[in-house]
Amino acid sequence: MILIHNGHFYIGGAFDPDIKAILVQDGTIRALLRELPADLNNYELIDLKEHWVYPGFIDTHTHSFEGGLYSLMLDLSEALSIQDVLDLITIARPGVKEHLFAWNFDELKLKEKRFPTRAELDSVIPDKNLILRRMDGHSCMINSFACNNLENAGIKIRCEGEVFKALENDLTVHWFHKSLDAESILANYRAAAQIALKGGFTTIHTMVGDANDSIGHYALLKKHLSSFPIDYILYAQSFNIEAALEVGADRIGGCILADGSIGSYTAAVYEPYKGMPMRGHLYQSDSFWRNFIYMAHRYNMQVGVHCIGDRAIAQINDIYSELANTDFKDLRHMLIHCEMTDDDLINHIKASSAVPVMQPAFDLYWGGDSGFYASVLGIERSRKMNRFASMLSRGIRVCGSSDWYITPLNINLSLDALLNHNNPAERLSPEQAIKIYTENAAWLSHDEAQFGAIRSGLQADFSVLNYNLFDPPPYSQRKVKAVIKKGILQYDAL
Ligand SMILES: [Zn+2]
Ligand SMILES: [Zn+2]
Missing domain, CATH: 3.10.310.70 (Diaminopimelate Epimerase; Chain A, domain 1)
Structure with missing residues (x-):
């Protein structure tokens, strides 16, 4: 038995001063203790040195192979x-x-x-x-x-x-x-797992495949999943449903592209880019997406599609919507990035039950009235980007992620970006910010009965920070102190 003690434990939306320790056995939380046991010699102890213990953070969208x-x-x-x-x-x-x-x-x-x-x-x-x-x-x-x-x-x-x-x-x-061999591929994932731990994560979603016809090294990675110190949630990032089914994938897509990016002027937008005639590209026709998404849905696969501009988001969401109305299944299809949304589009997303998988750091880097978005889209449209608070307030289960290697795999940065969104109307409360990286993220991969909270019966996954997000110190002083995965101290900077 492992006894995790001497920390502040985040339970059900707040730090609970009454919980003194957590009992862990076989990787699972067995009990939340209000008093320390009399004889500590019976336990393997993990002393958290009065730091702040959150449920294991989950990043729901990374390209870990490239990142590693x-x-x-x-x-x-x-x-x-x-x-x-x-x-x-x-x-x-x-x-x-x-x-x-x-x-x-x-x-x-x-x-x-x-x-x-x-x-x-x-x-x-x-x-x-x-x-x-x-x-x-x-x-x-x-x-x-x-x-x-x-x-x-x-x-x-x-x-x-x-x-x-x-x-x-x-x-x-x-x-x-x-052109890389199996050993180098796995070495990249091992490097990525270490970066995830250092960044404060116990679980990360990762895309595998060429975003075209190949699912790449999916089978190789799946075979080695238990060898990593974190959980990887895999996406067959491909249009090849047959190949994905063959390797037992229950999730398909990721950054399979409905459009490009704002930075490359290829994100598909309704109104032209500022001072330019172009409106970006829809990379595929409606009928292409309808065939693909309907087929994946028929095989009970969860689908994720990269869509950034409002025109691309609407293209994909309309198809999710049709399915929600004609053949609803609780698959939790995803709109990856989902950056540009006016109120109307947010209502359509609510109606389709799609899950926006979004990146707080995109706002941090490109948001604001004098930021990059504003320079290429105009100020008014730049305020309709990365609308975390608006979506949550409509009851949409937004998930947070880095899109690493695009932005750093770092929970301190991600949480801070959510609390200090460039658009004050889109800032999240600490509780909301934590929720999109824990509870919502676990729900996204259908793992809400496995992890995503500190509760008896769930996996013993904890991210330990040196601060209380409700009363944080200056950003430069915020540190990841430890990461515990299935009861094992995998990252230790205590
Ligand atoms: Zn991506
Ligand atoms: Zn993408």
């Missing part, structure tokens, strides 16, 4: 000029075997405000495969060496040296990913 992979690769977030980018590649190059993944690239941060040209990339890395990915993952640039190899592999891409978007971006990224 990129944690071991070249990060371009500090680059401020084309020369910085080239210098960073030059420094990384001697350690490269065959492929160099450079990520977190943001041309808007560079003084030149552009991607490097292919000739510039070739000048520093002519003989290994290089991919340089934009921070939102929706566009990329490769060198000539990689371009030749892609062509030799029969992948049709333009080789004149432009930035790749949409399908070309996907094909290129997945060719790079597919």
Whole structure:
């Protein structure tokens, strides 16, 4: 028996000063104790040093394979000029075997405000495969060496040296990913699990597959699930329902794209981008989505689709709505990102029972009247982005996530972004913020009887922070102190 004690325990929406310890056996919470047992020698003790104990936090949308992979690769977030980018590649190059993944690239941060040209990339890395990915993952640039190899592999891409978007971006990224062996794939997930623990999470949802026809290494990862120190909730990220059924997947999709991103001007919006004629792209027709979602629904699969602009969200939600009216099943289909929603669209989402899986950090980075959203959408529309409070107040079960590797896998950052949303009308209370990362998230994966709260009979998953979110210290002082998964102290900074 394990006795977890000397902490403040968050139970049923508040810290309960009467609970002195939690008794854990075989990974499960057996009892919440109001008094410490007389003889502590009978127990294996975990002393939480008076820190604040939350239910294990759950991030409901990550790309952990890429996150793990990129944690071991070249990060371009500090680059401020084309020369910085080239210098960073030059420094990384001697350690490269065959492929160099450079990520977190943001041309808007560079003084030149552009991607490097292919000739510039070739000048520093002519003989290994290089991919340089934009921070939102929706566009990329490769060198000539990689371009030749892609062509030799029969992948049709333009080789004149432009930035790749949409399908070309996907094909290129997945060719790079597919070139890794089983051991490196699992190593990426092990790295990702450590980053999740450090970020304060006991469970993370992760996408597996090329967002096209392949479910990638889903079977490999499923086979090794019990070897990780956290729970991974898997998504077959593909349109291939047959392949997903074959490996026993009960969930399909993720970032299978209804549209692109605001940053790449490919998110599908009703009104044109500010000062431009374009309205983004719907990547697939209504009938394509109807066939796919109806088929998955027929096989009782939960569906998740990436949709960012209001036009794309409505496209997917309308199909969920039809199903809710004609063949309702409690599958909890998802609108991944669900960034741009006016009141009318929120009402439609409420009616369809769809679950928005949203990213607080998107508002943190791009929200506000002088932020990026406002600059490309106008201030009025920028206030209709990432509407956490409006959705919760309509009774929609919003879930929170990082979309890691797009934003950091860090519970302190995510909770803070929710409490301090750029739009005061969309700020959450501490209780609401905790709920979307615990109870709602567990419900999303149909795991509400397994975890998501501190309660007798549930899995002994706890995230221990050095602060009370109802009365937090300055952001820089907030720390993850420990993560306990199924009663085991997997991350210890106590
Ligand atoms: Zn995603
Ligand atoms: Zn996405």
